[in-house]
Amino acid sequence: MSDERITADVVVVGSGAGGALTAATLAEAGLDVVVLEEGPWLEADATEPFSKAEMTAKYRDRGISVSLGQPPVAYVEGRCVGGSTEINSGLYHRTPPELVSEWRRDYDIDDFDVDDLAVHYEGVEKALTVSQLPGPAPAHSSMLDTGGGRLGWDVVQVPRWMAYPEGETSFRSGVKQTMTRTFIPRSTAAGARIIAGCRATKVLRRGSRAIGVACVRDDGRRLVVDADHVFVCAGPIHTPALLQRSGVRGVGRGLKMHVTIKVVARFADEVPGSDAVPVHQVKEFAPDLTLGTAISLPGHIAMTLADDWATNGADMDDWRRMAVYYAAIRTQGAGRVIAVPGIKSPFVTYQVTDRDLSHLARGALALGELLFAAGAQRLYPSIADTPPIDRPDDLVRLWGATTRGRASLMTIHLFSSVRMGERRDRTGTNSFGQVWGFDNLYVNDASLIPDAPGVNPQGTVMAIAARNCQRFLADR
Amino acid sequence: MPSPARNPLLRFHQAVAETLIALDVPDASEARRADAIEFVLGQIAALPLHTATGVRAAALTLMPGFERRDAAGRIAAIHKWERSKLPSTRLYLRLLRSLVLFAAYDTTWTLR
Numbered sequence: 001m002s003d004e005r006i007t008a009d010v011v012v013v014g015s016g017a018g019g020a021l022t023a024a025t026l027a028e029a030g031l032d033v034v035v036l037e038e039g040p041w042l043e044a045d046a047t048e049p050f051s052k053a054e055m056t057a058k059y060r061d062r063g064i065s066v067s068l069g070q071p072p073v074a075y076v077e078g079r080c081v082g083g084s085t086e087i088n089s090g091l092y093h094r095t096p097p098e099l100v101s102e103w104r105r106d107y108d109i110d111d112f113d114v115d116d117l118a119v120h121y122e123g124v125e126k127a128l129t130v131s132q133l134p135g136p137a138p139a140h141s142s143m144l145d146t147g148g149g150r151l152g153w154d155v156v157q158v159p160r161w162m163a164y165p166e167g168e169t170s171f172r173s174g175v176k177q178t179m180t181r182t183f184i185p186r187s188t189a190a191g192a193r194i195i196a197g198c199r200a201t202k203v204l205r206r207g208s209r210a211i212g213v214a215c216v217r218d219d220g221r222r223l224v225v226d227a228d229h230v231f232v233c234a235g236p237i238h239t240p241a242l243l244q245r246s247g248v249r250g251v252g253r254g255l256k257m258h259v260t261i262k263v264v265a266r267f268a269d270e271v272p273g274s275d276a277v278p279v280h281q282v283k284e285f286a287p288d289l290t291l292g293t294a295i296s297l298p299g300h301i302a303m304t305l306a307d308d309w310a311t312n313g314a315d316m317d318d319w320r321r322m323a324v325y326y327a328a329i330r331t332q333g334a335g336r337v338i339a340v341p342g343i344k345s346p347f348v349t350y351q352v353t354d355r356d357l358s359h360l361a362r363g364a365l366a367l368g369e370l371l372f373a374a375g376a377q378r379l380y381p382s383i384a385d386t387p388p389i390d391r392p393d394d395l396v397r398l399w400g401a402t403t404r405g406r407a408s409l410m411t412i413h414l415f416s417s418v419r420m421g422e423r424r425d426r427t428g429t430n431s432f433g434q435v436w437g438f439d440n441l442y443v444n445d446a447s448l449i450p451d452a453p454g455v456n457p458q459g460t461v462m463a464i465a466a467r468n469c470q471r472f473l474a475d476r
Numbered sequence: 477m478p479s480p481a482r483n484p485l486l487r488f489h490q491a492v493a494e495t496l497i498a499l500d501v502p503d504a505s506e507a508r509r510a511d512a513i514e515f516v517l518g519q520i521a522a523l524p525l526h527t528a529t530g531v532r533a534a535a536l537t538l539m540p541g542f543e544r545r546d547a548a549g550r551i552a553a554i555h556k557w558e559r560s561k562l563p564s565t566r567l568y569l570r571l572l573r574s575l576v577l578f579a580a581y582d583t584t585w586t587l588r
Contacts, residue, residue, distance in 0.1 A: 052515060052582040061523065063519070066527050070563070297581075298586040299581040299583070301581070302580070305577075306573045306577050309500055309573060309577070310555075310558065347526050405563055408570070
């Protein structure tokens with residue numbers, strides 16, 4: 001049976017923040033665009049946010065992805081139309097200006113400064129209706145403000161890409177502006193074709209030109225999309241893996257993460273609204289260390305207590321008085337993505353350094369100090385063999401406990417596996433995402449971000465993607 | 477998803493998950509237990525190869541004799557694994573326990 005073939009001006013692999021924006025921008029400019037998405041096309045509200053059902057339906061590997069290394073780092077990615085925008089918290093930041101300058105210098109990135117990016121941030125913020133909560137924040141989030149205020153630390157309320165009905169003040173009233181609610185409909189309205197349940201296996205090439213993408217549908221049928229231009233936006237793990245499988249060298253090294261350690265806090269009273277998305281973050285130590293509140297549904301609390309369930313489990317009856325908090329760091333260590341022939345999932349390694357562990361311990365300690373200042377009565381760090389901490393003086397135990405064998409680490413933020421810039425020895429693409437050695441093959445997702453941004457990365461991903469699309473259209 | 481009845485490794489994962497939920501969430505209803513175990517087995521079946529290989533290797537070292545033990549013996553084995561010096565044993569137990577607890581405390585059972 002011969003492969004099914006279709007043609008397009010542009011094929012975009014991946015439909016997350018980078019891919020959906022790329023597809024909409026290029027389709028609205030009049031190009032014939034096909035988007036290939038490995039996961040299913042589900043409505044944004046098809047599953048309850050942060051639930052078991054959502055993990056099963058919308059997460060890659062059903063939510064159990066782990067980097068190899070000691071310690072291993074668990075990570076999650078979306079695998080559905082809209083990508084990780086369908087499953088994340090929707091928090092929005094612009095990139096810290098000092099990091100933009102640092103990256104421009106270190107990777108020799110052309111036309112890349114805060115002013116260059118400003119117009120793209122503004123476009124994204126308008127499209128996603130980035131806004132502050134219309135009323136008070138949920139209690140578990142405000143605990144950071146309370147504790148930070150008492151310690152004199154810098155605490156911010158982070159805006160989200162949410163649409164709030166006029167006159168509503170409840171933090172529950174907003175609708176998250178995921179890609180399936182924004183750039184995907186814009187793409188299809190402009191004529192783009194979205195093909196879900198279709199895994200790209202290889203970028204087809206002839207010399208220095210990409211000529212299309214080979215893929216396999218969920219039912220096993222093969223599809224080839226012949227295209228004049230190929231944009232790979234499959235995320236920091238699968239973008240370099242696809243490029244490697246297609247014979248592109250020099251990609252997949254230098255993977256970065258915001259590595260995170262968690263602490264459950266139990267307060268004297270119930271923490272109402274802990275099922276809602278928290279919005280406060282402590283920026284006192286930013287960008288290298290950020291403290292924040294995590295999703296605190298009972299399942300998340302129980303998972304965090306699991307490191308020492310024999311001791312902690314009995315306290316789970318008090319989950320209505322508990323919430324989950326985190327310390328997230330920019331790491332010195334880095335990782336690698338390695339596509340292995342014949343194996344569908346790439347290997348991902350990550351090296352957490354001794355300095356990183358020390359930094360995480362410092363973060364957990366600062367978090368504990370803040371939570372006690374906010375009124376916490378007992379803390380449960382996600383560190384094995386570490387009994388709950390009932391007094392600030394005992395926080396010092398975290399120094400010795402945050403070790404490779406005991407700390408449970410995770411991340412939801414990955415980047416930097418195909419960096420952009422003019423330094424060919426340190427990057428996989430030029431300053432605008434064009435893969436070195438190719439005339440018409442581009443990367444346009446979080447892989448391009450030169451290093452961990454120290455903030456929720458979707459704003460950075462989308463601003464860079466918009467910038468690169470603008471350059472692509474101008475150069476045509 | 478392959479049937480545990482025909483797959484000794486899956487049967488072992490199932491036995492460990494059953495023991496964990498009996499130990500960790502003793503008041504769980506039958507429906508809640510069944511849901512948690514189904515979730516654990518589904519998650520394990522979906523593991524990417526490199527993770528699945530590690531899980532399989534850890535399980536193979538722990539399997540011998542586990543299913544023949546009675547409930548108290550299985551709980552004793554779990555407690556022994558908690559104190560194991562082998563990182564792979566502790567990671568295996570941590571994974572299964574996390575999955576069991578996440579499912580058992582899903583909003584289906586706690587917020588409705």
